[in-house]
Amino acid sequence: MEKYGYRFSFGPWNIHEGADPFGPAVRPSVPFEKKLEAYQRLGFDAVQFHDDDAVPNLDDKPPAQIEAEARALKAKLDSMGLAVEFVAPRLWEHPMTIDGAYTANDPAARAYARERSRKALDIAQALGTDLIVLWLAREGTYMREAKDAARAVDLLVEAINDMLDYAPGMRFAVEPKPNEPMDLAYIPTIGHAVALSFKTKDPSRVGVLVESAHAILAGLDPADEMAFGLAYGKLWSVHLNDQNGLKFDQDRSFGAVNLRRAFDQVLVLDDHRYYEQGIVGLDVKALRTQKAEVAEKHLRNSLETFLWLVERVRSLDRAAMQGCIAARDYEELDRLILAHLLRH
Ligand code: 3MF
Ligand code: MG
Numbered sequence: 001m002e003k004y005g006y007r008f009s010f011g012p013w014n015i016h017e018g019a020d021p022f023g024p025a026v027r028p029s030v031p032f033e034k035k036l037e038a039y040q041r042l043g044f045d046a047v048q049f050h051d052d053d054a055v056p057n058l059d060d061k062p063p064a065q066i067e068a069e070a071r072a073l074k075a076k077l078d079s080m081g082l083a084v085e086f087v088a089p090r091l092w093e094h095p096m097t098i099d100g101a102y103t104a105n106d107p108a109a110r111a112y113a114r115e116r117s118r119k120a121l122d123i124a125q126a127l128g129t130d131l132i133v134l135w136l137a138r139e140g141t142y143m144r145e146a147k148d149a150a151r152a153v154d155l156l157v158e159a160i161n162d163m164l165d166y167a168p169g170m171r172f173a174v175e176p177k178p179n180e181p182m183d184l185a186y187i188p189t190i191g192h193a194v195a196l197s198f199k200t201k202d203p204s205r206v207g208v209l210v211e212s213a214h215a216i217l218a219g220l221d222p223a224d225e226m227a228f229g230l231a232y233g234k235l236w237s238v239h240l241n242d243q244n245g246l247k248f249d250q251d252r253s254f255g256a257v258n259l260r261r262a263f264d265q266v267l268v269l270d271d272h273r274y275y276e277q278g279i280v281g282l283d284v285k286a287l288r289t290q291k292a293e294v295a296e297k298h299l300r301n302s303l304e305t306f307l308w309l310v311e312r313v314r315s316l317d318r319a320a321m322q323g324c325i326a327a328r329d330y331e332e333l334d335r336l337i338l339a340h341l342l343r344h
Contacts, residue, residue, distance in 0.1 A: 009046035051120035071125035092137035102159035140182030207234035213243035221342035223264035239283035254302035
């Protein structure tokens with residue numbers, strides 16, 4: 001398969017049992033080893049990890065054991081030719097994070113979050129990646145009056161500064177999402193994340209991850225969110241997927257809802273040579289209706305759609321496009337793009 005210089009990744013959570021808030025699992029769990037085989041079978045290059053995907057139950061393990069398990073995992077991944085894209089501290093399941101992690105009102109909860117983050121950094125270093133992703137899942141409110149939203153920004157900066165000090169070789173990509181699980185998140189967009197980075201002690205090591213669905217849920221265009229990150233040299237990862245309007249986070253296959261919106265994301269990534277700096281992550285979930293034996297097709301489809309769109313981007317008649325732009329004939333430009341996508 002021609003990959004146009006791109007490398008691809010997903011996380012073990014993207015092969016999923018199909019449970020949702022209203023019903024149980026509908027497919028058996030796929031053992032981690034089997035998931036790793038799927039990466040190879042589907043043509044992926046790298047794995048994304050939550051800290052406890054890499055080292056299960058890490059809250060109950062001493063640092064030496066955490067490091068030994070992470071090193072054993074790294075050896076296995078090396079033997080399979082798989083890289084590690086990033087590690088993300090999972091700060092949204094433990095009882096200590098019920099009311100938030102870095103921004104919890106309870107100082108003991110904030111201390112837990114920092115301690116857990118240091119463990120995630122140890123794991124990332126043992127796995128040989130320099131990238132940490134911070135999805136700030138519970139950093140926000142259900143009840144606006146319960147917290148001071150200005151102080152929350154300072155608490156986030158303090159927490160990131162702590163990680164910057166702890167691991168001087170590591171970079172941090174903030175993954176904004178406006179809602180879910182919280183009603184209102186403190187860092188809902190890429191603009192917020194970029195601003196946050198400049199309040200930390202080393203902005204050169206704090207960047208962003210754009211997830212298509214999260215941008216759409218914020219009422220924004222994912223391609224423009226990517227462009228904003230690129231303009232600051234801070235787009236260090238992407239979670240491509242799709243989303244049908246302002247609903248729950250759907251993690252639909254890339255391009256499945258709005259092909260032109262997907263094209264625009266590939267256009268901005270390709271024009272700005274994203275393939276030279278980052279891996280294309282696909283944060284997609286199989287539909288709950290999908291039977292177990294075909295519950296990987298969302299990954300195959302998303303990767304293939306991305307590559308089809310790279311081909312469409314690179315074969316676009318740029319002179320004709322520039323002609324439309326110069327003439328300010330945007331209806332003609334509209335037709336040119338649609339005709340090109342539809343191969344007319
Ligand atoms: C939630 C997400 C998360 C993050 C992941 C890595 C479970 O909407 O997108 O996926 O991407 O935790 O940061
Ligand atoms: Mg994501």
